Amino acid sequence: MATIELRRVEKRFGDVHAVKSLDLSVADGEFVVLLGPSGCGKTTTLRMIAGLETTTAGEIYIDGRNVTHLRGRDRDIAFVFQLYALYPHLTVWENIAFPLKAQHEARSVIEQRVREVVRLLGIGHLLHLRPKALSGGDQQRVALARALVRRPAAFLMDEPLGALDADFRETMRAEIKKLHLAQHATTVYVTHDQIEAMAMGDRIVVMSNAEVQQIGTPHAVYSDPANLFVARFIGSPGMNLLPGTYVDGQLHLPGDNRYPIPPAWRSALAPFREVVLGFRPEAVRIDPHGALQATVYADDLHGAYAMLHLALGEEETIVHARVSRETSYSIGTPVRFDVDAQLVRFFDPVSERAIAREARHG
16 A cells, blocks of 8 residues: 655636645555545646646645656556446446456456455355446446455545435445455545545545645544634534633523633634534433523434534524423423533634634633
8 A cells, every 4th residue: 555645735717716725645555535525626636646636736646655746547546436437338346347357467367466466355146247237336436446355555435326316325335345445545535425424534625715724534524623614514513513602711692691611712712702612412402400591492302312402592593402302391381501611612604614623621
C-alpha cells in the first residue's frame, strides 16, 4: 500500500473555485472519507488524486513520489465508480481479469489473482454470468474485485454505494470495511452520506463550498464540530443550536429560558455577548426540575428509541431530544429538561467557529 499527500492543491474552472487550497495526508493503510453535500469539491478532489482532473495549483504525492503531472494509469491506483463501469459483453471472470490482461500478465498470474479476489468477495458462483444478470450488490462486488485484482498502491472510491437500495448499502458498507481491514488498503472514499462516513472512515474530511471544514475521526467531528456547518451536517438530526445572549454566567435563550454556563466554559465565553449553544439530542435529560422549559412539538418513534421535538417559546425554536422508546407525550405537553454539561459546545455566531473547544478539559 502507500501514502497519499496533497499539498495546497487547488482546482478552478475559469473564475470558479471547485476546490480551494487543500492540504491532506493519508497514511499507509488508512481509510479516509471525503464527506459533504453535492458541489462541495469532494469528487473533484478524488479525481485529481486519480489523475482524471489536472490540478490548477499544488502538488500530489503517492508513496512519496510526485505524481501531479502523471497520467492516471501511471499512478498505480484503482478507481471504483458509482455506476460500476463493467463491460456488458464480458463475463464476470473476464471483467475481473481485464486489467491484468491489459497489462499483459501471464495467464497463470491472471488465474491465481482472479481466484484470490473471487474467494475474498464470495462471487465464485457468478463467474460465468454477464453484468446484466447480476443484482446491484453483485455488480458492485465485481467492480471491487476488478479493482483489487491489480493490487494497486491505493483505492479511490466515488460514491460506490449510491446506486444501491438501503439493504444492499448496509451490507456493502460492512463488506468494504471488512475488505479494507483484510487488505490493509490505503483508501480514499467519497460520499454525501454521513452514516457511511461515520461507519467506515478512520478519519473524515468534511467539505463545503470547495474547502475543508474539518478533518478528524468520526468521534471528533460528531462530538467536537469545528463550526456550525459541521454541527448541522453531521448527525441525524444535526446538533441542536440555540442562539443566546451571555450575561453574568447565564445564557439567555429563546422561550425566556436561562442556561447556567458550566464553570469550565465561563472564562472562554467572557469575551462574547452573543453565543450559540450546541448539544446533541442524546445530551438532553427530561427532568421535572430541569432548568429549561419547552412544549412538545412532535413525538417520533424510531424503533430502539424515540425522538422528542421540543419547542422553546413563541419563536418555536426546536430542540431534538433522544429519549427511551417507552417515553411518549401528547403534542403541546409542557416539559422541563436539562442538558448534560459535559456534552455542550459553544460557537461564535459571527465567525461560526467553535469557541475554546479545549475549555471543557479545564
